[in-house]
Structure formats: structure tokens, C-alpha cells
Amino acid sequence: MNVRARPFIPSAFAAVIGCFAFASAQADEVQVAVAANFTAPIQAIATDFEKDTGHKLIAAYGATGQFYTQIKNGAPFEVFLAADDSTPEKLEKDGDIVPGSRFTYAIGTLALWSAKDGYIDGTDKALTGNQFKHLSIANPKAAPYGLAATQVLAKLGLTDKVKDKIVEGQNITQAFQFVSTGNAELGFVALSQIYKDGKVSSGSAWIVPQAMHDPIRQDAVILKKGANNPAAKALAEYLKGPKATAIIQSYGYQL
Structure with missing residues (x-):
């Protein structure tokens, strides 16, 4: 009877392979619409986010009002980082976001x-x-x-x-x-x-002193298209964490 030999894989090496396969399986991409003023901070945050979570952030940059129109017309964004709070609020009232996902991630200057x-x-x-x-x-x-x-x-x-x-x-x-x-x-x-x-x-x-204009409260939301994407939820939580908030403050934003 011929018996095919099975290759020996040391248990520690097998564990590494198993962890890598698990991490790869868990990693997802998240499509993010980012207000143009937040370009530099989100690029810095994205590097740490990918390193710390394994998820990849794919960003598009532009004006908040233009993004609103694109989202209403079916653009594939899953998270929206706006330059105001009124636009995310409108999306919330329209039922276009994951309920309870809206929060202020920065106050602009x-x-x-x-x-x-x-x-x-x-x-x-x-x-x-x-x-x-x-x-x-x-x-x-x-x-x-x-x-x-x-x-x-x-x-x-x-x-x-x-x-x-x-x-x-x-x-x-x-x-x-x-x-x-x-x-x-x-x-x-x-x-x-x-x-x-x-x-x-x-x-x-x-x-410019803050008292000279309405507060520039910048809100983030998870959009309906990101409801079942773990990377979308992970990004929302990451933006509230110490690494992201330190980067946000370093660019002159208030929290």
C-alpha cells in the first residue's frame, strides 16, 4: 500500500500562517468621501488605520455640497467626513445613514x-x-x-x-x-x-476668531452602503481614538 507523506509544519509556523489567513480574511476596504479641508489629516490617519486594523481606506476629496448630491445619486461611499454638521444631519433625516452613527470628529478653523x-x-x-x-x-x-x-x-x-x-x-x-x-x-x-x-x-x-462666523462643526456618518462593512465601523471608532485625535489636533482643529 502506498501512503503519501504529509509535509511537516511546525506548530508555531502553522499558527503564524493561521493568524495571517485570519487577518487577511478580516481585512476590508472602506470607500470614504472626505471634505477637502481634511485631506492632509485623513492621509496621515489612513496610514495608522491600515497598520493598526488591517483595513484599507480609499478616499475621495471634494466639497461637502457636491458629495451630498453624489450620495443622493447613488455614489458608492460608505463613510462621509463632511465639513459641516448640517449636511450629515440632512442625510440622517433622509434615512441615508446608519442610525446613531453621526458624530462630530473635528471643529474647523x-x-x-x-x-x-x-x-x-x-x-x-x-x-x-x-x-x-x-x-x-x-x-x-x-x-x-x-x-x-x-x-x-x-x-x-x-x-x-x-x-x-x-x-x-x-x-x-x-x-x-x-x-x-x-x-x-x-x-x-x-x-x-x-x-x-x-x-x-x-x-x-x-x-480668524471663532466668534466671527458660525462654528464649523465637521460631522462624520456611516452611510447605508457601509452598514455591513466592518471597515466602515472600524474607521468611525478609530477617528474617536487617541492616535487619530492627536493627528487631528496637530492640524489646528479643535475637538
Whole structure:
């Protein structure tokens, strides 16, 4: 009788293989719609998230209002990190999210920024002096940071004075690009775009006091399409944890 020999696998090695197979089986991808202002933080968080959980985060970046339209039209997003709280609230009322999944992951800060060192002296003087040719803001109808910018202009009595100087980006990333490329001398951006580890990383800026505009509460939700995806739930929990919150704060957000 012929008997085929079975290869010997040491028990410890077999355990490693078993753990690897289990981890691979448990790893999932999560499709995330991310407000443009949160691009840098989520990229940093994604690295730790994948390392710590095995799940992979696949992000798309854009304006909150545009994402709302895409989600309502069936876009395949499973988690939504908005730049406001009103858009996730609308999705919640419409029954488009997993019940109880909405929470505030960050409170944003608006900044007036110039790519030139010393152009802004840390106050609103460069803005109220009105000696510039172009002022960049994000589309206030689609981007909460753009709406906040219009509220600041109104508070300073500048709405009519600067209306012909405004260049409008589709989202906060484009508003930032107008300034960084020199197409606008200054513009309203998210502090997170120019801030790292406690300081403005380039150019010059005025950090706008929170009292000058409505709070920029940024809410996250698990969308209906992510209801059965373990990676979606894992990401929502991870954003509340110490590693993620430390990264979020390092970019100038409040919690």
C-alpha cells in the first residue's frame, strides 16, 4: 500500500500562517468621501488605520455640497467626513445613514492666508486695508469654509467693497491653490491646509476668531452602503481614538 507523506509544519509556523489567513480574511476596504479641508489629516490617519486594523481606506476629496448630491445619486461611499454638521444631519433625516452613527470628529478653523511671508501681520489689517487685487474663497453654496468666509466679510463690513475682487474655488482646495500659485494675493483657507505641529508652515496668516462666523462643526456618518462593512465601523471608532485625535489636533482643529 502506498501512503503519501504529509509535509511537516511546525506548530508555531502553522499558527503564524493561521493568524495571517485570519487577518487577511478580516481585512476590508472602506470607500470614504472626505471634505477637502481634511485631506492632509485623513492621509496621515489612513496610514495608522491600515497598520493598526488591517483595513484599507480609499478616499475621495471634494466639497461637502457636491458629495451630498453624489450620495443622493447613488455614489458608492460608505463613510462621509463632511465639513459641516448640517449636511450629515440632512442625510440622517433622509434615512441615508446608519442610525446613531453621526458624530462630530473635528471643529474647523478658518484662516486668511497669503503665500508671501509678512504679507499678513497676524491681524485682519491686510484684508480691511483693501489694497489687494484678488481674494480667494471657496464656493459658499457648496463649501462650509466658503460660507464662513462670507460671514467674516459681512462682519467686517467688506461684502460690497471686495465683491469684485473675489475669485471663487469649487472647494477649499481650489481656493488654497489660487493663493499658493499667486493668482490671488490672499484668501480664506482651512487652517489645516497651512498648519502643522502648532505653527503656520508657510507664508503668513491671520487665524480668524471663532466668534466671527458660525462654528464649523465637521460631522462624520456611516452611510447605508457601509452598514455591513466592518471597515466602515472600524474607521468611525478609530477617528474617536487617541492616535487619530492627536493627528487631528496637530492640524489646528479643535475637538
